[in-house]
Amino acid sequence: MAKFKKERKGQEQINTSALPDIIFMLLFFFMVTTVLREQDILVEQKIPQSTQLQKLQNKTLISYVFIGKPKNTGLYGSEPRVQANDVLISTPEIVQWVNQERDKLAEADRGSITISMKVDKDVKMGPISDVQTELRNADARKVLYASTGKIYED
Amino acid sequence: MARSKNRMSNEINAGSMADIAFLLLIFFLVTTTIASDKGILNFLPPKQDPNVPPPDIKKNERNIFNVLINANNDLLVEGEYRRKAEGLDKEFKEFILNFGAPDEDGVALFNSLPASLQSQALRRQDSSDHPGEAVISIKTNRGTSYAVFLEVFDNAKKAYFDIYAERVGITADEYRALTGDDETSKALQDKGKEGIPMAISIAEPDKIGGN
Numbered sequence: 001m002a003k004f005k006k007e008r009k010g011q012e013q014i015n016t017s018a019l020p021d022i023i024f025m026l027l028f029f030f031m032v033t034t035v036l037r038e039q040d041i042l043v044e045q046k047i048p049q050s051t052q053l054q055k056l057q058n059k060t061l062i063s064y065v066f067i068g069k070p071k072n073t074g075l076y077g078s079e080p081r082v083q084a085n086d087v088l089i090s091t092p093e094i095v096q097w098v099n100q101e102r103d104k105l106a107e108a109d110r111g112s113i114t115i116s117m118k119v120d121k122d123v124k125m126g127p128i129s130d131v132q133t134e135l136r137n138a139d140a141r142k143v144l145y146a147s148t149g150k151i152y153e154d
Numbered sequence: 155m156a157r158s159k160n161r162m163s164n165e166i167n168a169g170s171m172a173d174i175a176f177l178l179l180i181f182f183l184v185t186t187t188i189a190s191d192k193g194i195l196n197f198l199p200p201k202q203d204p205n206v207p208p209p210d211i212k213k214n215e216r217n218i219f220n221v222l223i224n225a226n227n228d229l230l231v232e233g234e235y236r237r238k239a240e241g242l243d244k245e246f247k248e249f250i251l252n253f254g255a256p257d258e259d260g261v262a263l264f265n266s267l268p269a270s271l272q273s274q275a276l277r278r279q280d281s282s283d284h285p286g287e288a289v290i291s292i293k294t295n296r297g298t299s300y301a302v303f304l305e306v307f308d309n310a311k312k313a314y315f316d317i318y319a320e321r322v323g324i325t326a327d328e329y330r331a332l333t334g335d336d337e338t339s340k341a342l343q344d345k346g347k348e349g350i351p352m353a354i355s356i357a358e359p360d361k362i363g364g365n
Contacts, residue, residue: 027175034185035186048301050304050305052311052326053193053194053330054195055331062191116191117193119300120300122300123300124299124300132198136198137201141200142198143195144196145193146193147193147194147308148192
């Protein structure tokens with residue numbers, strides 16, 4: 001009986017010297033995968049779900065517009081607004097914004113600029129169609145309707 | 155003297171290392187957003203010149219599959235009232251693969267398809283002539299919800315991707331993941347698409363129910 005007790009006592013301490021290594025490994029994983037948010041999003045963003053998602057290869061060609069109801073309704077009203085970069089812009093300003101974004105790209109890539117439209121679920125087609133008309137005017141015709149995956153049932 | 159002191163502190167206490175690492179880990183866990191650039195690709199039509207009237211395209215009614223979505227998010231599919239978009243992908247697929255009255259190219263295309271797709275040709279006279287002619291038209295109101303529009307568009311894309319994938323003998327998920335960067339994937343992509351253009355027309359929304 002006494003002998004049994006002694007053996008248990010010997011095993012009581014777990015060797016934790018490898019713990020920092022494990023934690024560091026996790027840390028590096030998150031450091032590598034993380035993308036620090038570079039902009040505040042001023043509009044609501046509940047992205048709709050769909051099944052036929054495609055992934056874009058070249059991230060540098062993508063520019064983002066956010067469309068949704070402003071979070072700060074006291075300041076910006078409750079109608080859906082368009083956010084590009086850090087500010088809310090009006091629809092006619094989109095052409096200018098697209099041209100600015102295009103100027104940031106290398107000359108060879110300017111034709112293949114892609115606009116990722118992150119649109120809130122509750123937005124109606126009206127504002128979206130206005131934005132698309134402006135994108136057509138700016139000749140940025142490749143758009144991506146940002147969307148998250150849906151669990152698909154067959 | 156200095157030396158002996160050095161020897162004393164030869165080992166750094168690494169006990170708090172885990173704590174520091176944990177702190178950093180938690181910081182990155184909180185700030186991380188795993189970026190996803192996924193979505194549904196669409197190519198907008200080129201800008202219309204106001205001086206040139208839009209081209210008058212004559213197309214047989216049977217070659218256009220009309221989907222209307224009104225401001226109440228109700229659907230009108232080929233003149234038929236519908237509440238939900240579910241199951242539209244199958245109808246789109248039937249419509250595209252109908253081969254009602256194929257011309258020469260259409261017949262050649264039909265013969266090049268695998269048997270599983272050939273068997274899906276219903277050959278109805280009131281549906282599309284052949285995939286090269288078939289157009290899916292989606293029309294919304296300004297008051298239509300974006301979510302419903304995207305669901306219908308998603309269904310239309312699904313119909314095409316299913317056909318493309320079945321044609322080259324891979325799953326639709328695998329087909330969509332093809333990048334077209336290297337030769338084999340480009341060849342597969344082109345083989346799937348050949349002769350079956352993805353013709354999804356999105357009409358300008360009309361003024362009802364919006365602003």
